[in-house]
Amino acid sequence: MRTLYFTLAAMAVFACSPKSTPSTSSSSYETTLATYKKYEGFFDFYWDADKGKVFLEVENLGEEFLYVNYLAAGLGSNDIGLDRGQVGDNRIVKFERSGPKILLIQPNYGYRAVSENKEEVRSVNEAFAQSVLWGFKVEKEQNGKVLIDITDFLLADAHGVSETLKKSKEGTYTLDASRSALYLEMTKNFKDNSEFESTITFKGTPTGSNIRSVAPTAESITVRMHHSFVRLPDDEYVPRKFDPRSGYYSSSYQDYATPIEEPLVKQLIFRHRLEKKNPEAEMSEAVEPIIYYVDKGAPEPVKSALIEGASWWNQAFEKAGFINAFQVYVLPDSIDPLDINYNVIQWVHRSTRGWSYGSWIADPRTGEILKGHVSLGSLRIRQDFLIATGLLQPYEEGKEPSDEMLEMALARLRQLAAHEVGHTLGLYHNFAASADGRASVMDYPHPNILLGENGEIDLSDAYDTGIGEWDEFAIRYGYSVFKENEDSYLQDIIDEWISDGYHFIMDSDARPKGGAHATAHLWDNGENAATELVRLSAIRAKVLSTFSEKAIKTGQPISSLEEVLVPMYFLHRYQIEAAAKLVGGQHYTYKAKGDGLPLPQKVDATTQLTAIDALVGTLSPTFLGLPPHLLDLLSPKVPGYGRTRESFKSNTGVTFDPVAAAEMSAEMTLQMLFQPERIERITQQNLQKSTFPGWKELMSRVNDQTWNANYPDGLAKEIKMVVEKRVLYHLMNLSVSSATEMTKALANFELERLVKTISTKMKATSDPLISAHYAHSIRLYQQFLEEPGDFKLPSTLSPPDGSPIGMDCMME
Structure with missing residues (x-):
């Protein structure tokens, strides 16, 4: 049949040829x-x-x-x-x-x-x-x-x-x-x-x-x-093997000529070709340096910041034995940014702030990067400037504001340029770096906000400068030239960073949803996420307590205060995600047999309880409420300055809604605490060792802050009620979600116990608001029991955009 097929095909082509043959x-x-x-x-x-x-x-x-x-x-x-x-x-x-x-x-x-x-x-x-x-x-x-x-x-x-x-x-x-x-x-x-x-x-x-x-x-x-x-490039490029501990993206293929005793899948790292002029020398210039060109459309001082930040990588290439092998210049008129022969850093405009990213064009056969292409969102720097403005509130009548806001924004932009260029050199994110003393620009950095001796906000160390120590190890792994025994030298580099106490954890283990790694987080700071949440919460409280008209320029509509307030009110949002991952969390690495990396280890019980307490603290009416003087300042929007995606949403029409803001913030905490995977992890840990906090300890602390606590006076009373309702909703959601049967059973049991408690409390209160709240909660539970399969977690008003707080990703 095969021979007949090809014969017929050939006949068909031949039969058509006389009519189709061109001149x-x-x-x-x-x-x-x-x-x-x-x-x-x-x-x-x-x-x-x-x-x-x-x-x-x-x-x-x-x-x-x-x-x-x-x-x-x-x-x-x-x-x-x-x-x-x-x-x-x-x-x-x-x-x-x-x-x-x-x-x-x-x-x-x-x-x-x-x-x-x-x-x-x-x-x-x-x-x-x-x-x-x-x-x-x-x-x-x-x-x-x-x-x-x-x-x-x-x-x-x-x-x-x-x-x-x-x-x-x-x-x-x-x-x-x-x-x-x-x-x-x-x-x-x-x-x-x-x-x-x-x-x-x-x-x-x-x-x-x-x-x-x-x-x-x-x-x-x-x-x-x-x-x-x-x-296509010539065949003189020598591919380098991939190691999951190296920090590189990999190109993979299946080689069916591989001996049976060896892995079928072959993996190579993505990297640029870089060769020494003098391979025998410890330090040498490159045959062809890696050159990046910055978009001429970037204005000053942005352009200089991009050049400076991207140029940091030369520090790492020096550690790999090269002299001036990584260079950055402004794109000359003679170069087309889309030409394959040139690496570019492009300044990209959008209608709203958004992600930046580093991508590349590579030879799929070998992993050789032929062109690095960075796209940096131009509105990102304005968001950092806004954050700095809210923290410093510099527009005091009669005083000229300092350059601190611009300095912080440019510092972040330098780091961002280095981060995205790092992707185009072949590097993954390293989200464990913030816990290692800012060991890599491949992390997502939250501004490191300090309080000075006089209690004033200090942004002098908001962002790091230069390439991190782990980045130097990574570039050495990818770009060092070895005369012989390459595999042995590559292993030595990995052993060295392990010995020095650094860590590498990439995206899939750092993301908040379902994530369990104790130190790999996005937009966090500090060695201990729970401790940092407490510290950052105190800074947030200080900023909100003094927030005033000094956060906007004279002549701006007073309603513009709301957009500056947003990142201050939600200053803690990413540290919540980090602290939550300590609960039922683990310390683990990408260990290989025979290396010095440790085996997985659960986060100790004390740290987990500290994290739960820190998280529960963000549910209190005191934390969620705004000071009266600030509520008096927040006026409805004026013509030409309406609400945007950067504004708070409201259940009160045109006026600012402090209860809706509180509900949004509380939901950030509760959705992290009540993730089904997290509940199952703490249950299993507690069963393995009773000293670890389990469901009972978690719910005890949540209830003590919400349903079991006394109702405060004023607006804080309604804030407490909406938080309690969110707890109820999350328990319902857990009981019918895709969680394990054990998690569903625990949620159902807690719901029954909670409703009994509410019924008892309703008989004892004479407050009409509290009575209405209790009665409504009981009705919601009864409706849930009638059709539990139809339950969907009611959403809050969506909070203003958060991520990218500064940005990402290799198309994460």
Whole structure:
């Protein structure tokens, strides 16, 4: 059957050939091309201005190259994504001919046979699918060269814009070819890469608010899409093996030529190629240094801060034995930021503050990074400036404000530039670094706010400067040059940072939802998260107690105080997440057999109880309430300065709602304490060893702060009630959630006990508000019992945006 299949296929191609064979006349080929504008380079291509078409000349069929797409001009919405300069897929591809067609084929490098045996290689290639990305018609050919029309390919939705808009629930959009065209200004050719750019328009019906906020006409969205054809690097690059303790991202594939006794999956780190001019020297200049270029569109003093922060990495490369191997400059006019040959730090604007990220283009075969591409959100620095303004409240009548706010914001920007460049060097996040004395810029840093001797806010050490000690170890692992025994030297580097007491913990173990690591957190400070929560809560209380009109400039609407208040009121929000992970938490590492890393160890009982107490303390009416003088200042919004996503939401219409703010804050704590995974962990720990706090200890402390405590007077009474209601809701949620049967049983038992207590208390009170609160709680429980399967945790008003407090991520 196989022979018959190929015979029939060959006959079909042969039968079609006479009608489809394009002209092979030399004069016809050259005459046609003479009417077009020629772009010489990696792939010669031609522009037909009359028809608006691009023709590509393909000479070496079957030769692999790298295909990359970008968004050259984006939407400007953090929520949707699709930012300016966003790098899309990078794939190894090749052109192959089948009769009158040229196919653009992506081989499957995820499954290989690294072998000299051609049949072994063929067997793997035929076992796994390839992808044909596009098909082209041969327009002309001559002496082994074929001409294809790639216009439709360049005008397609290569970046998946329409799918992104659909997933974001912003609307259903389709590409409109009549409003799309080549963008010649950024269509260029170089020796090792051919660059194409198109103006792409999508038409549709908007259904989301985000698309309306950034598009001048939301039914018509126009972006620019960039395509790069890139020559693959030579085979002189030496890949470096991946180790989960090294801090690097990995490129993996399955090698079916591997001996049975060895792992099938091969893993390599992503890194740039860096070689010494003098490999024998302990310190040497690089053959080609790693150079990054900063966007000319970044204003001063931002541009200088970006250059300074990114340049910190040279400290680490010096530790790896290089002299001036990492350099940063302003992007010259002669360089296109999307050119594959240049690493860039791009200054990206959006309608709202949002993430920054570091990405790269790499050779999928080896992990060699060919281009680092950093995108930094321009509004991030304004958020840090706002935080500093709220802390310092500098606008006192008759006094000129200092430069402290700007200094703090720029300090954060330097750290952010270093962080995102670190990703483009191949590095993961290291969220354990804050507990190791700021050992890595690859952590997410919360500003380190201190109180001076006079009790005033001190921001002089808000953010660290320079590369951390762990970063130096990581760069040594990835970039040091070894004359021999590479595996042994790499192990020595890991053993050294272990011996020095540093830690590396990445994203999946640090995230708050379901996370259990005791020291790896986002936006935290300090060796002990619970102790830091107590300290930060005291600073928050001081700031709120003195918060005044000095937080805004003279002439600003007094209602603008609310936006400055937001990050002050929620100053503790990320430290809550960190402290909660101590409850049922563990200390653990990415240990390998034979290394010096410790085995997993539970967080000790005393620390867990301290964390519970610190968390429960954030539920008190005193903590959640605002001082009367501040409530008097917070006025309704004025025309032209309405509520935004950075404002408090309200249940009281146009006025500020202190109870809603308190409920939002309390929910931050309760949703962390009552995570099903956390409840099951503390239950298991308590069963293993009774000295560890279990469900009983947790609920005792929560109830002592809420349902069992006396009601205060004034507004604090309602605040206490809304917190109690949230506790009730979370118990209901636990009892019907995807939690374990034990957790559900404990929640149900607690609910029954609590309702009995409420019923008893209702008989003893004469306060009409408290009586109404109790009666309503009992009715809610009765309704829950009737249809428990229909229960959904009622949401509070959503708090103003928090993360990114300063930012992230390798597309976390």
